[in-house]
Amino acid sequence: MICSLDCKQKQRFCVNFERIVHASRLSSITYSTDMKLFNIAIATASLSVLFACSSSSTPSNETGTEQQAAAETAIPAKDLSKFHRAYFASGCFWCVEAVFESVEGVEEVISGYSGGEKQNPTYQEVSSGSLRHAEAVEVYYDSSKVDYPTLLKVFFGSHDPTTPNRQGPDRGPQYRSMIFYQNPAEKELADAYIQKLNESGDLPGPIVTEVEAFKKFWPAEDYHQNYERLHPDQPYVKNVSIPRLRKFQKAYPELLKEGH
Numbered sequence: 570m571i572c573s574l575d576c577k578q579k580q581r582f583c584v585n586f587e588r589i590v591h592a593s594r595l596s597s598i599t600y601s602t603d604m605k606l607f608n609i610a611i612a613t614a615s616l617s618v619l620f621a622c623s624s625s626s627t628p629s630n631e632t633g634t635e636q637q638a639a640a641e642t643a644i645p646a647k648d649l650s651k652f653h654r655a656y657f658a659s660g661c662f663w664c665v666e667a668v669f670e671s672v673e674g675v676e677e678v679i680s681g682y683s684g685g686e687k688q689n690p691t692y693q694e695v696s697s698g699s700l701r702h703a704e705a706v707e708v709y710y711d712s713s714k715v716d717y718p719t720l721l722k723v724f725f726g727s728h729d730p731t732t733p734n735r736q737g738p739d740r741g742p743q744y745r746s747m748i749f750y751q752n753p754a755e756k757e758l759a760d761a762y763i764q765k766l767n768e769s770g771d772l773p774g775p776i777v778t779e780v781e782a783f784k785k786f787w788p789a790e791d792y793h794q795n796y797e798r799l800h801p802d803q804p805y806v807k808n809v810s811i812p813r814l815r816k817f818q819k820a821y822p823e824l825l826k827e828g829h
Contacts, residue, residue: 649709652676655720656683656749656783658703659728660736664810665706667797668727668817671829674715679707680796681788684747684781692790698741705747707786715824717755721762723824724748727817730766731774737809746776749783756780 659665662680669678682690685702695702708720728736730746750756759780767776788794796803797810818825 647677649677652709653712653717654751655708655710655717655755656705656751656786657708657720657724658684658705658745658747658749659724659730660704660744660746661739661805661810662704662706662789662793663796663806664736664813665704665727666795667810667814669706669708669720669723671814671818671826672710672715672720672723672824673826674711674713674719675708675826676711677709679709679786679788680793681705681707681786683749683784683786684745684779688785688787690787692793695743696741698743701742702787703743703745703747704789705749705786707788718758718762719824721748721759723817723821725762725766725778726821727813729773730776730778731772733777737813746778748778748780749786750780751783756782 657665657669666678666680669675681704682695682702683705685695685700687694687700687702690700690702694700695704710720728746732746734740734742734745736744736746748755748759750759763776763778763780766772797806797814800806801811818829
């Protein structure tokens with residue numbers, strides 16, 4: 570079977586689809602947030618499977634009480650004003666959030682959207698790939714414990730920056746690799762890091778990471794926050810997010826918080 574993975578949809582790929590619909594009877598099938606929404610078409614000539622996806626509002630494997638609790642604890646009500654902020658995009662924000670939150674000196678990470686023009690974008694809109702917004706994270710960090718060059722090390726050390734509009738099974742411009750610099754110093758550091766990596770020859774190809782001036786960050790819907798931690802048994806989390814986190818932790822143990 571040849572699988573075409575056109576978008577993440579926290580979608581999530583051939584490994585764990587629940588139903589197969591014959592092409593002649595194809596209709597839109599609504600799934601819960603755990604699988605999001607996707608259509609599966611089997612072309613009888615090639616036996617290929619095309620995944621299309623969007624989103625729904627809340628994970629259906631949770632009760633109303635659990636949904637409310639998750640929403641209430643998604644973005645902690647704490648004062649983050651004393652911390653510095655940094656902005657990155659490197660694929661599924663569930664994965665990226667978990668990676669940065671494991672790093673010593675990082676106080677909080679918020680999943681959201683950046684890089685496009687539309688205000689207050691929704692997950693469904695961003696997932697369409699038409700807005701130019703990327704799934705991004707807002708990293709709050711203590712600069713006395715971790716500096717910006719170290720965050721760049723985390724960023725490049727936790728994803729493949731050589732794949733345009735793709736990260737693992739997730740495809741589309743919303744999954745592109747991006748650094749959003751807030752001042753000339755951050756841009757200089759990012760450009761220098763990219764040059765160093767390209768010259769090292771350690772990567773499978775040239776870096777395609779976009780280094781772009783930061784404009785605006787839009788926090789994602791509450792149910793996306795801390796998703797990996799709150800839903801460790803969700804299929805995509807188990808098969809993609811957690812392995813990605815573990816790979817980073819194994820490669821950079823010196824950067825981790827105690828207990829990670």
